[in-house]
Amino acid sequence: MDEGGKVMGKKKKAIILCILIVIILSIPQIVKDEYYLHIFVMSGIWIISALSLNLILGYAGQLNLAQGTFFGIGAYATGLLMQKMGLSFWVALPLGCLLTAVIGFITGLPTLRTRGHYFPIATMCLGIAIYYVIARWDDVTGGARGLFGLPRPDPINLPVLGALSFESTQNCYYLVFFFVCLTILIIYRLISSLSGKRLIAIRGNEDLAQALGINTMRDKVICFTISTLLAGLAGGIFASYMGSLMAENAHFVTSFEILLNVMIGGVGTLIGPIIGAIFLPILSEELHFLGGWRLVVYGIILILTIRFLPFGIVGGVRILLGERFKKEG
Numbered sequence: 001m002d003e004g005g006k007v008m009g010k011k012k013k014a015i016i017l018c019i020l021i022v023i024i025l026s027i028p029q030i031v032k033d034e035y036y037l038h039i040f041v042m043s044g045i046w047i048i049s050a051l052s053l054n055l056i057l058g059y060a061g062q063l064n065l066a067q068g069t070f071f072g073i074g075a076y077a078t079g080l081l082m083q084k085m086g087l088s089f090w091v092a093l094p095l096g097c098l099l100t101a102v103i104g105f106i107t108g109l110p111t112l113r114t115r116g117h118y119f120p121i122a123t124m125c126l127g128i129a130i131y132y133v134i135a136r137w138d139d140v141t142g143g144a145r146g147l148f149g150l151p152r153p154d155p156i157n158l159p160v161l162g163a164l165s166f167e168s169t170q171n172c173y174y175l176v177f178f179f180v181c182l183t184i185l186i187i188y189r190l191i192s193s194l195s196g197k198r199l200i201a202i203r204g205n206e207d208l209a210q211a212l213g214i215n216t217m218r219d220k221v222i223c224f225t226i227s228t229l230l231a232g233l234a235g236g237i238f239a240s241y242m243g244s245l246m247a248e249n250a251h252f253v254t255s256f257e258i259l260l261n262v263m264i265g266g267v268g269t270l271i272g273p274i275i276g277a278i279f280l281p282i283l284s285e286e287l288h289f290l291g292g293w294r295l296v297v298y299g300i301i302l303i304l305t306i307r308f309l310p311f312g313i314v315g316g317v318r319i320l321l322g323e324r325f326k327k328e329g
Helices: 003-030 034-059 067-083 089-111 118-136 169-192 194-204 206-211 216-242 252-265 271-286 288-308 312-328
Strands: 156-158 162-164
Touching (some): 003 034, 003 169, 034 067, 034 169, 034 194, 034 216, 034 271, 067 216, 067 252, 089 118, 089 216, 118 252, 169 194, 169 216, 194 206, 194 216, 206 216, 252 271, 252 288, 252 312, 271 288, 271 312
Antiparallel strands (some): 156 162
16 A cells, blocks of 8 residues: 555544543433433443453453453452542552452562463462452451442542533543553553564464564563553442442453453454443343343353454454455455
């Protein structure tokens, strides 16, 4: 493709992006129902968590089955800092993310030394252990009772808009949208950098990448740490928005739901987890009456996805478009 074609391609992408942003910002003005706005907010939180898992799974090729646990760590850390320490959300959230990243770094050092199926097993065991700590540490986490009465983000003063309160679901929607954009930007910059290229090389063949001089352990640990930080970010936002937490928020089920988002949308793409994370909260609300049985439905969906759409919705669309262009050619 010549330079003119590349410029036109970039312009088209920029125009599409601007249109999408306008549509997303217009949703609260169009959708007035609090219930549907709540679903959109939850979708945004799940988008952040799905993108966090997709970073380590889709680009580094490491299946972390404790992603929901790090979501829970971020949620509890942020919630406890607000409730017990009296800190503002704007202080508690970055501190909660930092604590999650530190725990991710410490636990990533030994677990990332394992290869193949051993890494998912190691992270699953890690997640179960941390879940039981949260569920049994009554004096700190509230144990089975959980945490209640967590405050919404404090009002902020913006230059043009003035004081902005987050008691309304509409303003929480805009807040979550901001963090979704921030997450996408962080991941995009990472995967577009030299570090991202190294991660893709590790995903393809770790032994070969190591033979080429790539410090695979260093890159995996950095990627894992950033991934857990972003999971903690999603958890912290969730804690403040919902106002309460239960130990189940750090359970393996949460990890499974995050994985389902990524698998349905498409692993190793930016848009895939976003599509999956929009789909799952809607499905979850519709299947809420099933209680624990909804996990059976999730399992069936995952099996069907692996069988018929192994590359997710995005991968399936790409294959269909590719076949169409071949026929036209």
